[in-house]
Amino acid sequence: MRQKHGRLIAAGGALAALALLYWLSPGFRGLVRQAVDLLARADIAQTRDYLRGFGVWAPLISALLMVLQALLLPLPSMALTLANGLVFGTVWGALLSWSSAMVAAVVCYYLARWFGRPLAAKLVGENALTMTDRFFQRYGKHAVLLARLIPGISFDVVSYAAGLSSIPLGAFVLATGLGQLPATVVYSFLGENLSQDATVVLWIIFGVLTLVMLGWMLKSYFAQDLSGFKKPDRSIEEE
Numbered sequence: 001m002r003q004k005h006g007r008l009i010a011a012g013g014a015l016a017a018l019a020l021l022y023w024l025s026p027g028f029r030g031l032v033r034q035a036v037d038l039l040a041r042a043d044i045a046q047t048r049d050y051l052r053g054f055g056v057w058a059p060l061i062s063a064l065l066m067v068l069q070a071l072l073l074p075l076p077s078m079a080l081t082l083a084n085g086l087v088f089g090t091v092w093g094a095l096l097s098w099s100s101a102m103v104a105a106v107v108c109y110y111l112a113r114w115f116g117r118p119l120a121a122k123l124v125g126e127n128a129l130t131m132t133d134r135f136f137q138r139y140g141k142h143a144v145l146l147a148r149l150i151p152g153i154s155f156d157v158v159s160y161a162a163g164l165s166s167i168p169l170g171a172f173v174l175a176t177g178l179g180q181l182p183a184t185v186v187y188s189f190l191g192e193n194l195s196q197d198a199t200v201v202l203w204i205i206f207g208v209l210t211l212v213m214l215g216w217m218l219k220s221y222f223a224q225d226l227s228g229f230k231k232p233d234r235s236i237e238e239e
Contacts, residue, residue, distance in 0.1 A: 032068070039069050042079035044194065048086045058087065063100035070104035070156045071123065077101065077155065078187055085191020094188035098181060105159040105176045112163025120160040128154065132161035144172055148179020155180070 038047045051058045062084055069077050077097075084093035112120040121129055135153075136143040144167065147158040162172050 035065050035068065039065065039077075039079060044079050044082050044086065044191070047079055047083040051083060051087050059096055062087075062096055063103065066097070066100035067104045067107055070108050070159070077104075081184060081187040082191035082194065085188035086194055090185070090189045090192045093191060094185050097188060098177070098184045101155070101180055101184070102173065102177060105155070106169070106173065108156055108159035109163040109169065109172055112160040117164055120164060124154070124157045124160055128157045129161055129164070132157050133164075136161060136165055136167075141167070141171070143167075144175035145179045148176055149182070 034050065038050055051062055054061045062080065065080055066077060069080065081093075081097040081101075084097045087093065088096060111123075117129070132147075135147065139146055144158060144162055147153045148155070159172075159176075
């Protein structure tokens with residue numbers, strides 16, 4: 001109990017420190033507002049220029065932006081992942097986006113676990129949490145992995161919902177790491193090779209991934225019905 005209380009104090013102190021820095025430092029406030037505007041508009045070119053403006057600190061700023069977008073829904077992370085690929089290349093851009101998204105996911109997970117549903121509902125909305133709860137109930141231990149793989153399901157809502165569930169941190173981190181990897185690599189590759197035709201390629205890959213994931217979902221959904229097609233138990237037949 002004391003350990004949990006200490007974590008709450010530490011987390012609250014960190015958030016309070018950031019809020020204080022935001023209000024007391026016009027320069028920091030301006031950078032945050034500019035970043036939020038870029039993420040909200042999903043402007044890849046300007047996000048690239050924004051990151052390059054920080055020089056050697058660009059990877060750290062990118063990581064902080066990934067956490068920021070997790071706390072300020074519904075800001076998209078795809079534009080940042082594409083920009084990372086454009087600035088750092090496919091390999092390093094993917095590694096940066098993947099690792100910083102992992103940090104963002106764990107932050108959301110623990111915010112929900114430490115502060116409970118009221119805070120999570122304020123950040124993502126009660127309706128979104130309710131829908132995610134149903135998804136978790138339906139797919140159980142596979143819910144996080146499926147949610148990470150299926151396009152259209154909010155990355156951050158799943159993180160908050162997982163923090164409110166009984167899913168342990170280790171299982172959550174493993175499912176998140178595996179589930180987000182394919183899309184991160186694809187977006188990083190497209191970011192590095194961004195051109196006028198990139199949008200077409202992006203939609204093609206998006207369509208293929210959607211079809212694959214829909215097939216997986218249908219298989220999971222009808223798993224109980226498919227089990228009826230197993231070979232009959234001989235011991236039962238002999239009776």
